[in-house]
Amino acid sequence: MRFPHLFRPGKIGSLEIRNRIIGSPMERNYCTAxxxxxxxxxxxxxARARGGVGxxxxxxxxxxxxxKGRGLQMGLYDDDLIPQFRKLVRxxxxxxxxxxxxxxxxxxxVSPEVSGLESWAPSVVPYAGFAPHAMSRDEIEYVIKRFCDAARRAVEAGCDFVGIHGAHGYLLSQFLSPFCNKRDDEYGGDLERRMRFPLEVVTAIRATIGTAVPIVYRVSGDEHQPAGGITLADVTVFAPRLQEAGVNLIDVSAGMYETAWWITQPMEMPQGVLSQSAGPVRAAVDIPVSVSGRLSDPSVAEYVLESGLSDFVTMGRALHADPEFPNKARAGRLDEICTCIAxxxxxxxxxxxxLPIVCLVNTTTGHEREYAIRPAQSVKRVVVVGGxxxxxxxxxxxxxxxxxxxxxxxxxxxxxxxLLNRNLPGREDMAGHLAWLVTATERAGVKMKLGIEANAELVIAEQPDAIIVATGSMPGLPAIPGIMDSPVVSPYEIIRRPIGGIKRALVIGGGIRGVGVARxxxxxxxxxxxxxPGRELAxxxxxxxxxxxxxxxxxxxxVRIHLATTVEALGENxxxxxxxxxxxRIDGVDLVVPTQSLLPVTDVAxxxxxxxxxxxxxxxxxxxxQRSALEAVQEAAALAHRL
Known part of the structure; x- marks a missing residue:
């Protein structure tokens, strides 16, 4: 087997898991209000269970x-929610x-605009313009009971384990974090007192559900908060206490809302970026540990397990992008994995x-039922112009x-x-999706005629029942006086073949193309x-x-950045x-790169x-x-399933 550690069965408490892959708790906005x-x-x-996740x-x-933090978030606050939840479990x-x-x-x-109620927190530390209410002891007891009631409902619905969210700047981690917890009573101050509330929640849940059902606790291994948040040193002290309270697996993540890029790491961060933080936690406990953080490559996941950093790996977007990721990796069909590009x-x-979440690289995600492949009825022969x-x-x-x-x-x-993204710093993974897409398109039987500029005659000669024109756009020139006398160059040319020997360049436009060209x-x-001309970049x-x-x-x-700034005139230099x-006036300009204007290529149409x-x-x-890549592929999928 290519990945023996990834597909070795594991145990959490007495619960047997068929492999070491845990699907992460991504919020999806798929529930009712x-x-x-x-x-x-x-x-x-x-679909993810069928795909082989453990x-x-x-x-x-x-x-x-x-x-409640989102309008369409999942709830388990009432017994009336159990029957439908049980259907999901089964x-x-x-x-x-x-x-x-x-x-x-x-x-x-939590925004009161979403919940309709005053938000509660350990201390009055505002977020997004709202100052929360500092919880009393009675309110702390009330919330502990609500956790226990929800845990009971999960067990009644047939769940195999109960997870507790103690990461990402939510209430339990707020009590643990010195950034959020400014109390001076038994629930705040030093680390021992800041641990009290989350440990009381775990202890109460364990007493409620008994010893047979495992408890999984998710924690931010580091909040990466410059003003003083949870650190890895805190977590290595906290982890053994979680084990004593009845936790059977600790799931290590990172970040809080103020450092959200550590929660859902973008493509600018490397694969397995959080894996090193799991090792010290694992060394501090005698229960299994899992870790998340851009684990969308089975080889990286295998390394994390083989090296002893973690016992399990928690994958969210990897399974979001390809629910069959485990089955394909186990069978060695790596070229068929539709890899998350973050x-x-x-x-x-x-x-x-x-909004309900979807996916740029897998348009079936979130549409598993309506986008199931069905034979086309009315259209049999199609020409697509534009690859x-x-x-x-x-x-x-x-x-x-x-x-x-x-x-x-x-x-x-x-x-x-x-394709241009392969030359933009930090955006290389965006172009990485194309290898899968080209191969998958060919595997679907599409005849790809590359290096051929289509015209009406070529298209009609194929005798199609339908024609799809996806010829994209090309850079245009903004209406700036003197631009034709300036040393203007297309941003695509700079991205494809950066010019050396330039002393001073003017880049017009602070979107990602402009930022990338500037870098x-x-x-x-x-x-x-x-x-x-705007006040923010990218x-x-x-x-x-x-x-x-x-x-x-x-x-x-x-690099000098001028926001809220227009270019009024251009000349030779x-x-x-x-x-x-x-x-x-800026003199000595020997290159001008306008990046904002894109014009549709409509010749064939x-x-x-x-x-x-x-x-x-x-x-x-x-x-x-003009639209984003996400909007374009979602539009393409809707059309292709409709025809």
Whole structure:
């Protein structure tokens, strides 16, 4: 077997697990407003159980409406929720996987706009403009009872284990964290007193559910809070106390809301980034430990286990991107794994907007029932023009549905704009998805004609029943006086082949293209002036990536950032900037790179629309309207399943 440690059976307490993979408690926004499980949720988790995972959390499950952090979050605060929850449990268990909730109370990070109630916390430490109420002793006892009641419901529903959320800046970790806990009574102060509340919760739950059902406790191994949060040293003291209180497995994560990029690590962070924090915790206890943190490569997961850092690995987005990840890895079908690229666009950022989560690399995720592959009925022969992610995704799905699909791509290598990411610092994994997508498209039987620029005649000659045009967009020139006299260059040219010998470059636009171009040019030794009329950078990428991209840019001594700034004029070697009512001239500019304007490439579509002998034409992606890669592939999947 390729990964013997990953697929070795394990035990948590007396509970036997078929392998060492734990599905993490990702919140999904698939429940009703009252926290009730839906069929969509059942379909989602059942697909992961069928895919071979050893054990699955549901998600952060609120034990009381006052602790509810999201409008469509799962709840287990009332007995009326048990029957539907039991359906979910049985759907997972029938495929041999274990399942349990992650019981949670949000605390200070709960918005009253969501819960409709005042938020409770150990101390009055505001978050997002709301100051929580500092809990009394009676309120502490009330919340402990609510945890116990929810644990009882989980056991009544047939759960294999009960998880407790003590990580990520929610209530239990707020009591443990000196950043959030400013109390001077028996529940605050030194570490011993800060541990008291979470330990009381564990002890009470153990007394409620008995000794047969394992308890799993999730903890942030380090909150990475510069102002003083939970540290790994704290956790190595806390972990043995959790074991004494009745915990059977400690699941190590990281971060809090103020350092959210440590909770859901973006592509700018390496694979297995949290694994080293699990080792000291494992050394401090005699119970199993698991660890999360960008474990989407089975080889990395195997190393974490083989090296003795952890006993289990907790995977969220890896299973979100490919529910069959365990089965494929076990069988050695590694090229078939649809690997998570940690873009966070379809999962964490979509979740933060209160929407049901989806996935950029796997459009079936979250649509397991309606996007099940069914034979096409009305359309049999399809031509796709454009081999970017949207074009290939539509072609792949139609191929799987039995259509005869031909795809034209003018470049020798498909991928469109996504391919450019391989040359942008920190964004390389974005382009990494293309290897899977190209192979999967070919495996679906699509005839890919690369290096051929399609025209109306070529398309019509294929005699299609439907035509999909996904020709994307190309950089345009902003309407700046003098731009044609300036040393202007396409951002795509800079990304593909960075120019050396540039002394001073002006990059116009602070989106991720502008930030990436600025970093590329700075690495070549250029002095870079980056301008944007807005007040924030990189708003077009996921929030966690954005933090790290901006930090990396600001750390470069040869980059000057001018926000709330417009470019008013350009010349052969100068630029005139405007900000706050003042104009500034910059001389010695020998390169200008406008990155904001993208124009749709409509040549093929326009020619086809002129003809009377064409079948239905469908536009996808930027050729229709500028959009994100996530929006483009989701649009492509919806069309391909509808035709």
């Amino acid at each position: 009252e926290g009730r499980v839906t069929q969509r949720y059942i379909d989602y988790l059942e 054990m699955l959390y549901t998600e952060a499950t609120y034990v009381d409406p006052r602790g 759907a997972v268990q029938k495929h041999g996987a274990r399942i349990g909730p992650e019981l949670n109370f949000g605390g200070r990070v 873009c966070n666009q379809g999962c964490s950022d979509t979740h933060a907007r209160g 970017g992610p949207a074009g290939m995704e539509a072609a792949r799905i139609l191929g799987l549905r039995g259509c005869d699909v031909t795809l034209f791509e003018r470049e020798e290598q498909p991928g469109g704009q996504m 590329v040019l700075a690495a070549k030794g250029a002095e870079v002036v980056l301008t944007d 708003l077009d990428i996921a929030s966690r990536s954005r933090v790290l991209q901006i930090q990396a840019l600001q750390a470069l001594p040869n 100068y630029a005139v900037l405007w900000s706050s009512g003042e104009r500034t 326009d020619a086809l629309y002129e003809r009377a002998d064409v079948p239905p034409i469908y536009l996808l992606g930027d050729v229709r309207q």
